[in-house]
Amino acid sequence: MLLLHLLRFELILQAATLRARFATGVYLALTCAVPSWTFIFLRPHAPVSLGAASYWVPTLQLQQFATVLLAVALAGNRSGTSAFKELWPVMSASAMSNSGWLLRRWVALVLLLLPVTVVPPVVAMVLATAAGHPPQDPWLLVCTWCLRLAIPAASMAALWLGLVTIAGTELGAALVLMVARGSLDQVSSGLYNHLGTTVRFYTEWLGFASFQRWVYGLTQALRSPSAFWHQYGTAVSDGPLDPRQAWEQWYPGALALLGITVLVLGVATAFVHRTRRDLGPSLVGERHPLRTFAKTWHRLRETYTPDAAPRWELVAAGVGFTTLALCLGLVLARQQHYLGLASERFQEETGQNHFEPVPPGVQAKDWAITGEVLPGGRLDLQVVATISNGEADPAPHLAFTVNPFLQLRGIEAIARDISIQRSWDRLKVELDPPLGPGESLEFRMALTGRPQHPDFHVHGWYNSESFALKFKGFLGRNYPNLASDLALTKPRPAISRRRVDLGPGDLGPVLRYTTWELTPPPVEDLEPGWDVLPESFHPALDLRIDLRVPKGLQIADSCGHTLSNDDPRRLQGSCRTALSTFRIRGGRLVPAPSSDRVTMLTLPGHTHLARHQTQTIGDVARLSVHAWPGVEDVGALAVLEWPPAARFDDLRHGMHHWSWATLEVHGQMVSIPERLFVGREPISASQLVGRLLIQRVLATRTLEASQGHVFRAFIGELMVRRMGLGDPHPATVAARPWEIESLSVPVLEAPRGMQLMWGTKLPALVADLEGRVGRDRLVEAVERFLSNSELGSDARSLIGVIEAQSGVPLTRFYEDYFERGSLPTLYLEDVGVERVGDRWRVRGRLHNEGTGQSVCQIVLKSELREHPRTLTADDGESVGFEFDIEDRPLSLQLDPRRICHRLVTPASEKKERIPLVG
Amino acid sequence: MIQLNRISKTYADGTQALAGVDLEIRSGMLGLLGPNGAGKTTLLSILVLALEPSAGARSYFGMADTAKNRSSIRETLGYLPQEFSPVTGLSGIQYLELCARVRKVPLSRKALRRRLWALLEAVELASAARRPADRYSGGMQRRLGLAQALIHSPRFLVVDEPTAGLDPEERIRFRNLITDLAEEIPVLLSTHIVEDIEATCPRLAVIASGRLLFDGPPGALMQRAHGSLWRVPRMPEGDHGLVYVGRRVDSRGIAHHVVHGTSPPVGGEAIRPTLEEACSAFLALEAEQSLDSEASPETS
Numbered sequence A: 001m002l003l004l005h006l007l008r009f010e011l012i013l014q015a016a017t018l019r020a021r022f023a024t025g026v027y028l029a030l031t032c033a034v035p036s037w038t039f040i041f042l043r044p045h046a047p048v049s050l051g052a053a054s055y056w057v058p059t060l061q062l063q064q065f066a067t068v069l070l071a072v073a074l075a076g077n078r079s080g081t082s083a084f085k086e087l088w089p090v091m092s093a094s095a096m097s098n099s100g101w102l103l104r105r106w107v108a109l110v111l112l113l114l115p116v117t118v119v120p121p122v123v124a125m126v127l128a129t130a131a132g133h134p135p136q137d138p139w140l141l142v143c144t145w146c147l148r149l150a151i152p153a154a155s156m157a158a159l160w161l162g163l164v165t166i167a168g169t170e171l172g173a174a175l176v177l178m179v180a181r182g183s184l185d186q187v188s189s190g191l192y193n194h195l196g197t198t199v200r201f202y203t204e205w206l207g208f209a210s211f212q213r214w215v216y217g218l219t220q221a222l223r224s225p226s227a228f229w230h231q232y233g234t235a236v237s238d239g240p241l242d243p244r245q246a247w248e249q250w251y252p253g254a255l256a257l258l259g260i261t262v263l264v265l266g267v268a269t270a271f272v273h274r275t276r277r278d279l280g281p282s283l284v285g286e287r288h289p290l291r292t293f294a295k296t297w298h299r300l301r302e303t304y305t306p307d308a309a310p311r312w313e314l315v316a317a318g319v320g321f322t323t324l325a326l327c328l329g330l331v332l333a334r335q336q337h338y339l340g341l342a343s344e345r346f347q348e349e350t351g352q353n354h355f356e357p358v359p360p361g362v363q364a365k366d367w368a369i370t371g372e373v374l375p376g377g378r379l380d381l382q383v384v385a386t387i388s389n390g391e392a393d394p395a396p397h398l399a400f401t402v403n404p405f406l407q408l409r410g411i412e413a414i415a416r417d418i419s420i421q422r423s424w425d426r427l428k429v430e431l432d433p434p435l436g437p438g439e440s441l442e443f444r445m446a447l448t449g450r451p452q453h454p455d456f457h458v459h460g461w462y463n464s465e466s467f468a469l470k471f472k473g474f475l476g477r478n479y480p481n482l483a484s485d486l487a488l489t490k491p492r493p494a495i496s497r498r499r500v501d502l503g504p505g506d507l508g509p510v511l512r513y514t515t516w517e518l519t520p521p522p523v524e525d526l527e528p529g530w531d532v533l534p535e536s537f538h539p540a541l542d543l544r545i546d547l548r549v550p551k552g553l554q555i556a557d558s559c560g561h562t563l564s565n566d567d568p569r570r571l572q573g574s575c576r577t578a579l580s581t582f583r584i585r586g587g588r589l590v591p592a593p594s595s596d597r598v599t600m601l602t603l604p605g606h607t608h609l610a611r612h613q614t615q616t617i618g619d620v621a622r623l624s625v626h627a628w629p630g631v632e633d634v635g636a637l638a639v640l641e642w643p644p645a646a647r648f649d650d651l652r653h654g655m656h657h658w659s660w661a662t663l664e665v666h667g668q669m670v671s672i673p674e675r676l677f678v679g680r681e682p683i684s685a686s687q688l689v690g691r692l693l694i695q696r697v698l699a700t701r702t703l704e705a706s707q708g709h710v711f712r713a714f715i716g717e718l719m720v721r722r723m724g725l726g727d728p729h730p731a732t733v734a735a736r737p738w739e740i741e742s743l744s745v746p747v748l749e750a751p752r753g754m755q756l757m758w759g760t761k762l763p764a765l766v767a768d769l770e771g772r773v774g775r776d777r778l779v780e781a782v783e784r785f786l787s788n789s790e791l792g793s794d795a796r797s798l799i800g801v802i803e804a805q806s807g808v809p810l811t812r813f814y815e816d817y818f819e820r821g822s823l824p825t826l827y828l829e830d831v832g833v834e835r836v837g838d839r840w841r842v843r844g845r846l847h848n849e850g851t852g853q854s855v856c857q858i859v860l861k862s863e864l865r866e867h868p869r870t871l872t873a874d875d876g877e878s879v880g881f882e883f884d885i886e887d888r889p890l891s892l893q894l895d896p897r898r899i900c901h902r903l904v905t906p907a908s909e910k911k912e913r914i915p916l917v918g
Numbered sequence B: 001m002i003q004l005n006r007i008s009k010t011y012a013d014g015t016q017a018l019a020g021v022d023l024e025i026r027s028g029m030l031g032l033l034g035p036n037g038a039g040k041t042t043l044l045s046i047l048v049l050a051l052e053p054s055a056g057a058r059s060y061f062g063m064a065d066t067a068k069n070r071s072s073i074r075e076t077l078g079y080l081p082q083e084f085s086p087v088t089g090l091s092g093i094q095y096l097e098l099c100a101r102v103r104k105v106p107l108s109r110k111a112l113r114r115r116l117w118a119l120l121e122a123v124e125l126a127s128a129a130r131r132p133a134d135r136y137s138g139g140m141q142r143r144l145g146l147a148q149a150l151i152h153s154p155r156f157l158v159v160d161e162p163t164a165g166l167d168p169e170e171r172i173r174f175r176n177l178i179t180d181l182a183e184e185i186p187v188l189l190s191t192h193i194v195e196d197i198e199a200t201c202p203r204l205a206v207i208a209s210g211r212l213l214f215d216g217p218p219g220a221l222m223q224r225a226h227g228s229l230w231r232v233p234r235m236p237e238g239d240h241g242l243v244y245v246g247r248r249v250d251s252r253g254i255a256h257h258v259v260h261g262t263s264p265p266v267g268g269e270a271i272r273p274t275l276e277e278a279c280s281a282f283l284a285l286e287a288e289q290s291l292d293s294e295a296s297p298e299t300s
Helices: A002-015 A018-042 A052-076 A081-092 A098-130 A138-167 A170-195 A208-223 A225-232 A243-271 A291-303 A311-350 A467-475 A604-626 A685-692 A694-698 A705-722 A737-743 A755-773 A775-787 A795-806 A811-820 A906-910 B040-047 B070-076 B092-102 B109-122 B138-150 B168-182 B194-200 B218-225 B275-299
Strands: A362-374 A378-389 A395-401 A406-413 A417-423 A426-435 A440-449 A499-502 A540-548 A554-557 A570-578 A584-587 A590-592 A598-602 A637-642 A664-666 A669-673 A732-734 A826-836 A839-848 A854-862 A866-873 A878-885 A889-894 A902-904 A913-915 B002-010 B016-025 B029-033 B055-060 B077-080 B156-160 B187-190 B203-208 B211-216 B229-232 B243-250 B253-259
Touching (some): A002 A018, A002 B092, A018 A052, A018 A098, A052 A098, A081 B092, A098 A243, A098 A311, A208 A225, A243 A311, A311 A467, A378 A426, A554 A570, A554 A598, A554 A637, A584 A637, A590 A604, A598 A604, A604 A637, A664 A685, A669 A685, A705 A755, A705 A775, A705 A795, A737 A755, A755 A775, A755 A795, A755 A811, A775 A795, A826 A854, A826 A889, A839 A854, A839 A889, A854 A878, A866 A878, A902 A906, B002 B040, B016 B055, B029 B168, B040 B187, B070 B077, B092 B109, B168 B187, B187 B194, B194 B275, B218 B275, B253 B275
Parallel strands (some): A637 A669, B029 B187, B029 B203, B077 B156, B156 B187
Antiparallel strands (some): A362 A378, A378 A440, A406 A440, A499 A584, A554 A584, A590 A598, A826 A839, A889 A913, B002 B016, B002 B055, B203 B211, B229 B253, B243 B253
């Protein structure tokens, strides 16, 4: 009750000051402006369908740090010595202790702050609902509000109230804070020097970095309108948030400083200065040379000495110290936990005693997985498998890959003694007697656990460096500041509230055929790092799956199975597939309108977008047999909307970098990244074909690994055109001025994520090539190339084969576009008509303002017929032409079918068609 | 009963503010007089638990000053500090309500409301109750201060320099208020203004240089000065053992009042002292005696 009265008085007192009114007003105005700006200006023009999170998360990015500032502004208001002088008579006759007073003041402040912090999210949600996107996941709001607003607000109010109480003034508090900040760094270093481990006092959880990113994004977006959507990052995932994951990502960075704030408030209770302590006097002689200084010092000592009779104040300080110790203990325990796991993985990867992989002849014939996904992300599995030995020699052991967080509760083999060895993700099963040639063995395994793929927080020279290299650097570190804080490791559970992603090893052991030795990366990655390569041998087996899931979860597997209508909590089915490529994915998805070939699962708020995507996917599935000679029908597909992995420290991650979003295909299961799914444009058929069908064509041929992406894009585009799903006039490219540079990159040098190359330029080049040699001859040439490994394995060889097959010279084509990145720009100039006797003469020039040799057709249209002519214009060349015709010319048109690759600009487009009448 | 027993206080810089003060407060009003720097505010601070003494003991209505008793002792105390200013931003009644809430006055909402208004009526602030208290005049603020000191029905009231800077009308009004209060609870009035003491206090304590020099009725103090206070028309040159009290204007013109034992100084005539003069004379004599006692070891 008293607390409520104090809250009322806190409200009255804060409202009476200009500072509080101004701070709160600015806070609300700024933070409510963000969702309003999204609603009014961004919503109609955004390249994606904005969900509720797009209103809330950008608001949060600004609001988080603003909340910290507001908490500091209000906590410092009417605090300190001068304010306490006014309050002293109020308290002097009160039975309340100092700690009782200060803690209640803090609670009143927090109770005052929290409703203010609720306003912007409520505004964001109201606007989102008004825009037709009501919030789907209450946890997104609750978790983010709690961890990013409420706790920072409460802790900063405590910290600042405590510091101002101790120091007397806000200036003093700022000085104390600065000194303390430096001291904490020293403490960190000291801990490291003495214990080899340290705790860092991070401030990132207070939102300054997030605020900086928001400001940077906004300024960049406003400065460069072309990159506005990319920079400002309006698209935010509407995928559900897992509170447990959010907490696990949040607390390691926050607890240490949070403990400090509790300690400061606890200690500050002794500095309320209601009963001044009696200090031992220090007599300073009348003639002492430092008498003035000494007396001043003693007065200061008296001023800043804690109060007397600190019974409850000692308790409060004790609680503060205990809380800090608990916080640090939690962080250190987590650090040690992940240090242990990382060391285990490192020793396993870098050690010499790898388990011997299984020879290719030892294969599983059938494999049955039965089990249940339990609430909280635990798996309970039983695996029954039959493994036979097709080798000439007996197999004394089997080697498997299995998620290290899956415990093997039991394993037995019929008529054989077995012993197991396990290390990190490796499992070795010794067989006694060995599995003889031609023999089969039935295994039964029971597993349980919460499969995870920890993202160890270890720094490296490059982000993409392998774990082994990074951890080696970590172990060899010389300075504390190089020490990575393993407490920040993200566990990345395979099953979370956000999404389910059970890959090889997560559903039980998978036979390992490829060596576990560290291997240099493929050349195309161009970045250093050694890693254990994923399994590369994928023998097929008969797989049966029977998995029960909790209510509300939707999953699909790479055989195309989804939860059955009869039992909506059960995934059941069988198929022939490789266990090493088998995958189950899902999450809190809902079935969306689907077609007979496509079962679609989307996020709850996105079902209305499904129709948008189903059309293309259905077409690709239906027309797949026409994509390439010999390609079989892909059958029924399970299609999932795939939200990015949960990163509570950056809720926009994965949606922000939208240009990297690509489709993922695992057998009959297609995962569409959420960013692509909510896009205004449907996903491109070529991307889907590239993922779904290419592998079936390229599987027969070993090609240059560094050019793998070029082959996939090239052949995929050909497939799309064969299926009739491509752009009928794709050879021309239109680009805004700032995009021209990207279109002028050589095909062989373009990075994988370069949308303009793989989505625009390469399709245009394929269309140009098709125009030059003809579609059938082009496909035949590619088929010939793929079926004969003696014809080379790179793109130059492929173009050479097409040239030989078609008889059309293509050397310049390859050099211009694959090696040089040329970009022709063509237009007609100096076009004139004259009457010569009873004939008409049309003259003019075709000018190539850009680069690269262009072979292009011009068509003169006359009253009776069309007169086509093919011209070749090189870099900057202007080629003359002349038509001599009998009937009256009407118009001259450059490449009317648009099968000649070139850049079309607004200026050049006006000079592509010249009317000649009159 | 409030008892201070051998209370001493020496500040950290070595300044001794109090030296073995004994004081007992039972009922009625006790006036505390003393020159600047005498230790009055230190004594009051110690009395209201705002400052820890360096030595000595305090007890309040039978409760010794221990950490355990502190809360209970605080509930018995009402205090109007010398530099009182209400909390900025609150009206008079809001301020009083805040005090009442923090001090956990055990009244229902309605009863508390009635008490607040009654107190405001008593200190004649009812008409200004809803105005911001920080904009009150000095006198109004002191009266509000008195109201806050009484909000929790204390058993002992300490008032520090309540009339300093007030106009005569306000002073009289304030004096009347605390005189009425003193009929119910013991009140300690600390002031420079002897006239206030004279008008209200049946008992007087005089403190100087951290020592309690006198504790008794004002009449006793005046009695002490009787026969040693003289009127001289002009101050004689040289040291004639006179202790200067002050210059006065009376019907015969300007004269000087001095203390000079029991025999008259040259040209001096005995006068009947006022309390102020008696106090000044007392302090002057005490100061002289103190100087003498300090000097005597050297001369001997």
